[in-house]
Amino acid sequence: MATVFSGVQPSGDFHLGNYLGAFRNWVAAQHDNDAYFCVVDLHALTLEIDPAELRRRTLESAVLLLAVGLDPEVVTLFVQSHVPEHTRLAWLLECTASYGELSRMTQFKEKSAGSESVRAGLFTYPVLMAADILLYQVDEVPVGDDQRQHLELTRDLAIRFNRRYGETFRVPRASIPAVGARVMDLQHPESKMSKSVDSPLGTVRILDEPAVIERKIKRAVTDPGTTVEHDRERKPGVSNLLELLSAATGVPPAEVAARYHAYGPLKQDVADAVVAMLSPVRQRAAELQSDLGEVERILAAGAARAHEVASATYARAAEAVGLLP
Numbered sequence: 001m002a003t004v005f006s007g008v009q010p011s012g013d014f015h016l017g018n019y020l021g022a023f024r025n026w027v028a029a030q031h032d033n034d035a036y037f038c039v040v041d042l043h044a045l046t047l048e049i050d051p052a053e054l055r056r057r058t059l060e061s062a063v064l065l066l067a068v069g070l071d072p073e074v075v076t077l078f079v080q081s082h083v084p085e086h087t088r089l090a091w092l093l094e095c096t097a098s099y100g101e102l103s104r105m106t107q108f109k110e111k112s113a114g115s116e117s118v119r120a121g122l123f124t125y126p127v128l129m130a131a132d133i134l135l136y137q138v139d140e141v142p143v144g145d146d147q148r149q150h151l152e153l154t155r156d157l158a159i160r161f162n163r164r165y166g167e168t169f170r171v172p173r174a175s176i177p178a179v180g181a182r183v184m185d186l187q188h189p190e191s192k193m194s195k196s197v198d199s200p201l202g203t204v205r206i207l208d209e210p211a212v213i214e215r216k217i218k219r220a221v222t223d224p225g226t227t228v229e230h231d232r233e234r235k236p237g238v239s240n241l242l243e244l245l246s247a248a249t250g251v252p253p254a255e256v257a258a259r260y261h262a263y264g265p266l267k268q269d270v271a272d273a274v275v276a277m278l279s280p281v282r283q284r285a286a287e288l289q290s291d292l293g294e295v296e297r298i299l300a301a302g303a304a305r306a307h308e309v310a311s312a313t314y315a316r317a318a319e320a321v322g323l324l325p
């Protein structure tokens with residue numbers, strides 16, 4: 001059995017990109033692997049967030065992960081800050097990473113661009129993410145394409161630490177889906193769909209009502225001309241729609257493209273497929289919302305299980321660098 005880990009920030013409302021790039025692959029991986037999934041609340045502090053909002057969103061994130069189909073009987077579902085070894089290991093890894101390599105992280109450059117005051121935590125965020133993963137001696141990390149560079153850093157840090165202090169961490173690999181790895185904003189198809197970017201019409205939320213999903217998809221920006229082709233460079237808007245339909249139906253994007261000769265019918269089919277895919281999640285989320293006490297119990301049990309593994313790895317790493325037991 002492989003060990004699988006992934007996390008999600010409670011920094012906003014989850015969207016179709018999170019679902020196709022990550023969540024549904026987590027659900028697919030849960031039965032054949034030893035799987036850990038985490039709401040990474042500490043990462044949300046790297047940008048401005050209201051404390052009450054953070055508390056609410058953390059619990060809602062857990063609700064959503066259960067609603068998409070994670071089974072708490074088989075996966076370990078927990079909140080990052082409930083397992084203190086994440087920040088403890090992050091320090092050991094900060095002393096393994098270099099300033100230069102963190103400066104090259106494109107997400108840091110994007111998220112800090114134009115800000116007068118950038119939090120130090122935003123800069124060291126990828127190191128905390130490496131700690132999240134390495135604590136669980138992970139084989140595979142199912143993520144969207146935007147996390148590829150952070151995963152490379154995680155691997156580099158594990159290899160460097162092992163070389164410097166002796167074999168301590170398993171070196172993980174990224175598992176990135178063939179379709180749905182980079183869902184683009186419906187209004188700005190040159191940018192990824194993102195929860196921290198204000199693009200209400202461009203972002204399909206997992207919990208949007210069916211009529212809202214349909215309206216957003218029908219208003220999606222398409223490209224000059226009328227031909228339906230899968231070509232990300234020349235036709236980013238149409239290609240995004242084709243990829244959505246491909247991800248929802250399992251048919252490759254080029255094959256989907258061959259079935260359409262106009263944008264209207266394509267948009268209608270994308271809307272229908274996305275609504276059909278997300279409706280059961282919305283219904284389940286509503287049921288879970290009515291018993292948040294049960295969700296809190298699931299998270300407490302998950303944190304206890306995660307802590308057992310995390311504390312053993314941390315103790316090994318701390319001893320390896322020379323800290324007294």
Ligand code: AQP
Nearest residue numbers: 008009017018021022143144181182183193194195196
């Ligand atoms: N547009 C996307 N397409 C495919 N996958 C995506 N993911 C995020 N956006 C897309 C994947 O979702 C998982 C959880 O991501 P996250 O919320 O922890 O952070 P993120 O990658 O930074 O996602 P966002 O939506 O852009 O959030 P903000 O705006 O808060 O930073 C990850 O596996 C990610 O790859």
